[in-house]
Structures are given as C-alpha cells and as structure tokens.
Amino acid sequence: xxxxxxxxxxxxxxxxxxxxxxxxxxxxxxxxxxxxxxxxxxxxxxxxxxxxxxxxxxxxxxxxxxxxxxxxxxxxxxxxxxxxxxxxxxxxxxxxxxxxxxxxxxxxxxxxxxxxxxxxxxxxxxxxxxxxxxxxxxxxxxxxxxxxxxxxxxxxxxxxxxxxxxxxxxxxxxxxxxxxxxxxxxxxxxxxxxxxxxxxxxxxxxxxxxxxxxxxxxxxxxxxxxxxxxxxxxxxxxxxxxxxxxxxxxxxxx
Amino acid sequence: xxxxxxxxxxxxxxxxxxxxxxxxxxxxxxxxxxxxxxxxxxxxxxxxxxxxxxxxxxxxxxxxxxxxxxxxxxxxxxxxxxxxxxxxxxxxxxxxxxxxxxxxxxxxxxxxxxxxxxxxxxxxxxxxxxxxxxxxxxxxxxxxxxxxxxxxxxxxxxxxxxxxxxxxxxxxxxxxxxxxxxxxxxxxxxxxxxxxxxxxxxxxxxxxxxxxxxxxxxxxxxxxxxxxxxxxxxxxxxxxxxxxxxxxxxxxxxxxxxxxxxx
Numbered sequence: 001x002x003x004x005x006x007x008x009x010x011x012x013x014x015x016x017x018x019x020x021x022x023x024x025x026x027x028x029x030x031x032x033x034x035x036x037x038x039x040x041x042x043x044x045x046x047x048x049x050x051x052x053x054x055x056x057x058x059x060x061x062x063x064x065x066x067x068x069x070x071x072x073x074x075x076x077x078x079x080x081x082x083x084x085x086x087x088x089x090x091x092x093x094x095x096x097x098x099x100x101x102x103x104x105x106x107x108x109x110x111x112x113x114x115x116x117x118x119x120x121x122x123x124x125x126x127x128x129x130x131x132x133x134x135x136x137x138x139x140x141x142x143x144x145x146x147x148x149x150x151x152x153x154x155x156x157x158x159x160x161x162x163x164x165x166x167x168x169x170x171x172x173x174x175x176x177x178x179x180x181x182x183x184x185x186x187x188x189x190x191x192x193x194x195x196x197x198x199x200x201x202x203x204x205x206x207x208x209x210x211x212x213x214x215x216x217x218x219x220x221x222x223x224x225x226x227x228x229x230x231x232x233x234x235x236x237x238x239x240x241x242x243x244x245x246x247x248x249x250x251x252x253x254x
Numbered sequence: 255x256x257x258x259x260x261x262x263x264x265x266x267x268x269x270x271x272x273x274x275x276x277x278x279x280x281x282x283x284x285x286x287x288x289x290x291x292x293x294x295x296x297x298x299x300x301x302x303x304x305x306x307x308x309x310x311x312x313x314x315x316x317x318x319x320x321x322x323x324x325x326x327x328x329x330x331x332x333x334x335x336x337x338x339x340x341x342x343x344x345x346x347x348x349x350x351x352x353x354x355x356x357x358x359x360x361x362x363x364x365x366x367x368x369x370x371x372x373x374x375x376x377x378x379x380x381x382x383x384x385x386x387x388x389x390x391x392x393x394x395x396x397x398x399x400x401x402x403x404x405x406x407x408x409x410x411x412x413x414x415x416x417x418x419x420x421x422x423x424x425x426x427x428x429x430x431x432x433x434x435x436x437x438x439x440x441x442x443x444x445x446x447x448x449x450x451x452x453x454x455x456x457x458x459x460x461x462x463x464x465x466x467x468x469x470x471x472x473x474x475x476x477x478x479x480x481x482x483x484x485x486x487x488x489x490x491x492x493x494x495x496x497x498x499x500x501x502x503x504x505x506x507x508x509x510x511x512x513x514x515x516x517x
Contacts, residue, residue: 078395088387088390104298
C-alpha cells in the first residue's frame with residue numbers, strides 16, 4: 001500500500017503538485033487520470049523516487065520515504081517495477097537480455113534459474129519466440145509486453161505504469177490492461193497506472209484518482225464514475241461522443 | 255538612451271551566460287564524483303568495459319591508422335620541400351617528422367579526430383537513452399546510471415595512449431615511406447635523423463597528455479548526453495555542442511600541459 005499525504009512539487013515558479021492526498025491499495029489497479037499538464041507524470045515520478053517532493057510524505061507499506069536509510073531506499077527500488085510510456089527497453093539488448101537484466105543485477109540466481117524465470121514471465125505476458133529479437137524488431141504491443149515482463153521479473157511489490165497502452169490499437173490496449181490487472185491480482189501487488197485512456201478507466205479502474213491542476217479533484221472507482229456529478233471529471237471522461245452515449249445508457253440502466 | 259538599453263541587455267546576457275557556464279562546470283564535477291559512487295555489479299561492469307573497449311578503441315583503430323600514415327607522409331614531404339638549403343642535413347627530415355608526430359600530431363590531432371568519432375558516439379548514445387527514458391529505467395531499478403554508463407567508458411578510454419602509440423608508429427612509417435620512396439633522402443639518412451637528439455621525456459609528455467585527453471574524451475561528451483533535454487533533434491544538437499566543447503577543452507589543456515611540462 002502507498003499512502004500520499006499533502007504532496008507538493010514545484011519547478012522554479014511552476015507549482016505542479018499542490019497538496020495531493022490519496023491511498024493506493026494493495027491488490028488493486030489504481031489509476032491516475034487527468035488532462036495533460038495536470039501533474040500525473042510528476043506525481044508518478046515522485047512515487048518512483050525520481051523526483052524529490054518539496055513538501056509532504058509518501059508512505060510505502062506504512063513507512064515514510066523520508067525516514068528510509070540509503071540501504072532501505074535501495075531495497076525499496078528493487079521492490080518496484082516500472083512500465084514506461086515508450087517501453088524504455090535497452091536498445092542494445094535482446095528481449096531475453098532486457099528481461100533478465102534486473103535478475104542479473106540484483107539476485108544471486110544461477111544462469112539456469114534466471115533462464116527459467118525469464119521463460120516463465122515471457123510466457124505469462126504471452127510472448128513466444130521473441131527471446132533473441134531486439135526491441136526494434138518487434139511491434140509496439142510486444143515491446144510493452146516485454147516492458148511488463150521486465151517490470152515483474154523480480155517479483156516487485158509495487159508496479160508503476162506510465163500510459164501503458166498509449167500508441168496501441170484498442171484490442172492490444174485492452175490485452176495490456178487486462179494483463180496488468182491479472183498480474184496485480186495474482187501477485188497481490190500495489191499497481192499505479194497513469195493513463196489518458198478511458199477504456200482503461202472503465203475496464204480496470206478499481207481505484208481512480210482524478211488530478212486537476214496538481215490537486216485531487218475526485219477519487220472513486222469505475223462503477224461510481226458513472227454516477228458522479230463532478231462536472232470537470234465528467235467533461236474529461238465523457239469528452240468523446242461515444243462515451244457520452246455510454247454514460248446515457250448507464251444512467252438509464254439499459 | 256538606446257546605448258544604455260543595449261548595454262543593460264548585453265550585461266544581463268553576459269551574466270546569464272557566465273552563470274550557466276559556472277553551473278555547467280559544477281554539474282560536470284558532480285557528475286564525475288557520482289560516476290565513481292555506488293558501483294555496478296562487477297560481472298556486469300566487466301562486460302560493459304569489454305563492450306566499450308570494442309566500441310571506442312578497437313573500432314577507432316582503422317581511421318587512426320589511415321590518418322596517421324598519410325599525415326606522417328605529408329609532414330615528411332612538407333619538411334623536405336621546405337629544406338632547400340644545401341647546408342641543412344637531409345636527416346633533419348626524419349628528425350622533424352619524429353618531433354612533429356610524437357609531440358603534437360599523434361596525441362593532439364588524433365584526440366581531436368576522436369572527439370568527432372568517439373565523442374559524438376558517446377553523446378548520441380547516452381542522449382538517446384535519456385530521450386527514450388532508458389536512463390530513468392536504470393534509476394528506477396536502483397542502479398547508479400552514471401556509474402553504469404560513464405564509468406566503463408572512462409576505463410575503456412584509459413587504453414587511448416595505446417592508440418596514440420600505434421598512431422606514432424604508423425605516422426613515422428608514413429613519413430619514412432613518403433620521404434625515402436619519394437626520393438627526398440636515403441633510408442640511412444632518415445633513420446639517423448629519427449634517432450637524433452631523442453629525449454625520452456617527450457614520449458612521457460605525449461602519453462601523459464593523451465591520458466588526460468582520454469579522460470576528457472570520455473567525460474565531456476558523456477556530460478552533454480546525460481544532461482540533455484528534449485527530443486531526437488536535441489540529441490543531434492548535443493552531439494555537435496559536445497564535439498565543439500571537447501575540442502576546445504583538449505586544445506586548451508594541450509597548451510596548459512605543454513606550458514607546464516616543456517617550457
């Protein structure tokens with residue numbers, strides 16, 4: 001579980017996060033949504049430890065990050081898996097080398113054990129016969145799946161995803177969403193997903209945080225997002241005609 | 255009134271530029287410090303160092319040998335053509351070629367060539383990793399990305415003096431070939447000139463400065479790649495800027511070391 005209390009972050013004169021409070025539950029897919037520039041990526045990078053917050057506290061399993069020793073911070077980063085927007089796969093490595101990388105760096109596994117674990121996770125993300133291919137030789141959807149495999153190979157307690165289905169066709173995007181949700185439930189981990197995709201919101205939004213101008217504007221789940229009267233949230237979620245029709249259908253109980 | 259306005263604008267611009275330079279110099283030394291902290295796993299470092307040796311040193315040998323041979327030849331021809339006085343011994347062609355190649359051509363000229371070849375490679379490879387979030391991926395995993403990316407390059411570039419030794423050797427072979435087979439002097443005269451007034455300290459000076467250039471060649475381009483901001487266009491800009499700054503620093507350090515050790 002990750003608890004965030006009064007999180008502030010500024011860049012020179014620009015105040016990006018202005019006191020965010022929320023809790024990301026374990027075993028749930030927690031989604032952060034909001035318009036471009038609302039502070040989602042900065043928020044995620046604060047959770048990952050890539051940005052240091054100006055004020056506020058982030059508690060990982062009840063312990064504040066500020067109180068972690070250097071070794072504890074290093075241990076915490078080993079418990080984190082991250083799926084970047086563009087995949088962030090290492091270009092010079094094959095799919096197998098990318099996935100085995102965290103194991104090589106942080107475990108004392110034998111080559112055989114590593115090989116088995118890599119096969120296991122690649123199988124889990126439905127990737128076959130791609131082990132020796134380079135990232136440039138596989139499709140965008142496959143790259144995302146390799147990125148997920150690399151993020152989960154070390155059995156992390158926290159999984160972070162930055163727009164995991166951006167640039168993918170709706171079918172592949174749905175596959176990726178469901179895969180992340182299944183992995184979250186199977187391993188009982190805390191998953192935080194930063195997304196713009198409303199399909200993801202309605203498919204896997206077990207806990208949704210809506211950010212606006214660096215503040216929490218709404219929090220709930222995919223079921224009560226239909227019933228909300230928060231005008232700004234509804235303007236954002238139902239921006240497309242298709243989702244407006246979905247909303248009408250849902251409200252009418254059809 | 256106008257003059258005062260432009261003076262103020264100029265002053266502010268100058269202040270901003272100076273402050274940016276001072277910040278960059280500070281950031282550069284912090285980068286060097288961070289590079290030697292939180293070392294990457296030894297087995298992985300070994301692999302990375304061998305890979306960098308191949309990318310930075312071995313792959314540069316071809317161009318270094320090619321350029322050294324022909325520049326050595328040109329130095330010998332130019333010297334021969336300028337020694338028209340019959341009282342000047344012809345062996346001086348060998349002597350002048352040796353001095354030019356060992357003192358300046360091999361260490362400095364080759365370092366500038368390497369700034370273009372190796373420097374732009376380092377900047378663009380690290381810059382691309384920055385743009386495509388690969389550096390963030392390393393940091394999230396708890397890896398010191400500076401140590402992982404820059405340290406192996408520094409260690410690999412420590413082999414640069416060997417490249418310079420090869421350049422010196424090939425340069426002298428080029429000078430010998432051009433002057434002897436070009437009919438400017440005999441083989442004995444060239445070899446006599448080559449051995450005339452030889453000062454071993456000058457070779458030490460050449461290797462010392464090539465070692466310092468190697469550190470500059472590994473770290474300055476890495477700095478420009480690591481701290482770059484923007485997209486793929488900016489990677490190109492960073493590679494160009496890195497080449498300019500690496501060359502400027504090498505030329506300045508060349509003057510500084512020469513003043514310190516030879517004057």
